[in-house]
Amino acid sequence: MVAACDGAAKVNPGPAGWAWVLADPSGSPQRWESGPLGRTTNNVAELTALAELLEATDPAVPLEIRMDSQYAMNAVTKWIAGWKRNGWQTTSKKPVANKDLVVRIDSLLEGRDVTFQHVLAHQVNGDPLNAIADAAASTAATEQAPSGTAHGAAGFPQPSPETEDKPRATRSGKARSRPRSGGGGGPVIKAKFPGRCGHCASRYEKGEEITKVASGWGHRSCLVAQA
Numbered sequence: 001m002v003a004a005c006d007g008a009a010k011v012n013p014g015p016a017g018w019a020w021v022l023a024d025p026s027g028s029p030q031r032w033e034s035g036p037l038g039r040t041t042n043n044v045a046e047l048t049a050l051a052e053l054l055e056a057t058d059p060a061v062p063l064e065i066r067m068d069s070q071y072a073m074n075a076v077t078k079w080i081a082g083w084k085r086n087g088w089q090t091t092s093k094k095p096v097a098n099k100d101l102v103v104r105i106d107s108l109l110e111g112r113d114v115t116f117q118h119v120l121a122h123q124v125n126g127d128p129l130n131a132i133a134d135a136a137a138s139t140a141a142t143e144q145a146p147s148g149t150a151h152g153a154a155g156f157p158q159p160s161p162e163t164e165d166k167p168r169a170t171r172s173g174k175a176r177s178r179p180r181s182g183g184g185g186g187p188v189i190k191a192k193f194p195g196r197c198g199h200c201a202s203r204y205e206k207g208e209e210i211t212k213v214a215s216g217w218g219h220r221s222c223l224v225a226q227a
Helices: 042-056 070-085 099-109 128-143
Strands: 002-009 014-023 029-040 063-067 114-118 187-190 209-212 217-219
Touching: 002 042, 002 128, 014 042, 014 128, 029 042, 029 128, 042 063, 042 070, 042 099, 042 128, 063 128, 070 099, 070 114
Parallel strands: 002 063, 063 114
Antiparallel strands: 002 014, 014 029, 187 209, 209 217
């Protein structure tokens, strides 16, 4: 199976939602689901989307998961081993954020054949499954209501001005990006060079959308809300 999952928070923290979409091996979407989370952070939404996807799929079937959240992927594949060794503390001796969700996902991944693939968000002609999950999560965050195939939804969500800003076209017909809000008031830009996130210290790639975080620039999902 091939799937994508995504979380959205209209303000970080703010009205949030999660979504996933499941496709057949050829990539053709088969079913999807989304749900509201009330007021919470983008990172909670991203982790919840992953947990909900894992709970909704057959653990006996190999699964490829496409995500645009570096934070959620790294939390359950890279950082978790160190957190466990450190008694669920970070390297700076602080409690691990969103521990309950990380533990839940770790349990759901046990014994499963799961492959993670990072995809860039909000790209013209980008990953189509990610676009569906993004649109569904955004709508769930806005409307604070569940939806999806099991709820009788017809068809699959697609990006629109109501769900997410998209790169606008120049007069030459080529797409270009414009600065957007990162959810905490700061601009969102495309990285001109690879770098490391000023919050989680993991790598971001050239062309990936970044915004101002606790220390410098970093992933949109790692945006730390200012008091």
